[in-house]
Amino acid sequence: MKRLKTIDWADDGVVIIDQTRLPGELLYRRIDDVEAMFHAIRELRVRGAPAIGIAAAFGCCLSIADFPEHGSAHDLLILLEKNGDFLADARPTAVNLVWAVNRMKKRARELARSSTIAAMKQGLHAEAVAILEEDRRMGRSIGEHGARLLSDVSSILTHCNAGGLATAEYGTALAPVYVAAEQGKVFTVYADETRPLLQGARITAFELQQAGIPVILMCDNMAATVMAQGKVQAAIVGADRIAANGDTANKIGTYGVALLAKAHRLPFYVAAPSSTFDLNCPTGKGIPIEEREAEEITCGFGKRTAPDNVAVFNPAFDVTPAELISAFVTERGVVRPPFTETIKKVVGGGRDGGGSLLIR
């Protein structure tokens, strides 16, 4: 099975797949400085909550690459914190971005105590690579837990792209599909195209097709019919930020899919690494929602499709209330209600705190 490398470090720079060019072109783009990384994140050239966490970590490394060997550790720390905060502002909703930046800052503070500048740079690079490698392992683990959870299901609906191209490799929502395929089970995936930016049509359909997984593309407003006709037995999506009570911010349209799944008595799953849970955010009300430009809706296809000067509502995300979510699939296991308790257990244990804390 062919899985693409969304983001990687190569020759003192970062190489990403430019996702704004998909599906027409598989373009690998080299990024050499922190400004370019900021814009790559903001313009969605690299996207997906886990992937932009990795991108921010690498961006931190790029931002200190030219720091002089004879400089002070304190100055390097200040530079890294400033650039980290700059990167963290590229998009407001995904918690992984802030999480990755904070992890890099923390590691920098540790290293500053006793290391040379060269060793600090090396240590920070190792930390960013660790974030990427952990993400790969997390995707695999989410896939294993998810494949078991979906053992009675043969056809799923997904929204946006929470696949390999949103992460380092396996993805989150699509990880169970890839792991199942390795185990010889082939899912059929109904992919919402996901307006306005069509991540479902451009990216999910592309990566599943590349991997040889049957995918059926449709418009967002066809999901209700697909469910009513019994074409899918579950819906599974990714997440950009999950509050302590389980309320989940994800791509606009997710909340609607969750309501439709409930109306058709289908399970609705959210797949995300434990770093997506934000215990500092008690409920979904505390999650900032990015609003984007009107032009994404009025001329998204390279052609103006709405009258000039029309007013537009264009939130990039919505919040799905916890009560619509059947379970979370994390790298540590499947998290079921009551979420206020179970989430605290899975996240409270520390990020690397001991594998599968929760038994299915």
Place this chain on the structure above:
Amino acid sequence: MKRLKTIDWADDGVVIIDQTRLPGELLYRRIDDVEAMFHAIRELRVRGAPAIGIAAAFGCCLSIADFPEHGSAHDLLILLEKNGDFLADARPTAVNLVWAVNRMKKRARELARSSTIAAMKQGLHAEAVAILEEDRRMGRSIGEHGARLLSDVSSILTHCNAGGLATAEYGTALAPVYVAAEQGKVFTVYADETRPLLQGARITAFELQQAGIPVILMCDNMAATVMAQGKVQAAIVGADRIAANGDTANKIGTYGVALLAKAHRLPFYVAAPSSTFDLNCPTGKGIPIEEREAEEITCGFGKRTAPDNVAVFNPAFDVTPAELISAFVTERGVVRPPFTETIKKVVGGGRDGGGSLLIR
């Protein structure tokens, strides 16, 4: 207030607004023969269930325009029936198309008994004009009933285009908005863009903007958020065919909007002339659903937005079960549950059978 003339007869031909050119261009296109009318209907240059009924009636007139004055009434009848059936096949879901063709055939049979060829042509032309004029009056009447029904509402959500451009003038779902505006009340309309063909973005937003009504355009998958945030107090849509039990076929995505309205405890209204009810169709299961080309989704706007050869699901309509519909707004009044009884009353009375049969 500026309302556009969707379709009209002029100088022995038909003039339509070519709706595939909106919103970029307000192009009036002349149609001179039945083949051209068939293609105008099939390619959605003229669209909306009531408007394509009018188009088919005019198409019937065009199809006999060159019939020789010395020919037999029987032959003219056969020609009209053949061309009527041809037009009725242009699109499968809207009942108004078949209804208008049947009405023209019936009138032709009446006229054939005693009229000259010239008088038959004249009589049929008068019948087509009558269909158009009745549609105008029906829109106005739907608007009056709807404006009363929505008297406590200031902001509505609509899907697709059931406005003036779907009919001769006032529209169905938007008729209450236009009538209210004449009465000095200004609604705010949230318009779903309505993928794949973007009738909401291209047509609803255009005609409301032309009329000076506040309209806010959004993607279909934002409707749930608009409802959750209390931005609208009701949803109202048109219909292509309504079964005897109230099950309603309308543009794909309508069923989803109805489910979302229910989840947010908002009323969901369907506005349609009584000719849209099909008593020969007991439930929604009997309504044929048109499936359209994959390219509408994969390269809808002159740009390919999905990988080559991807499988696509593209139903043009869906069926909303009667139990999700709060009421129908017809030219004869507001029809409330139990629909199996009330629909029979409103439609059974004959199409011109006496004004508002049902009191709100």
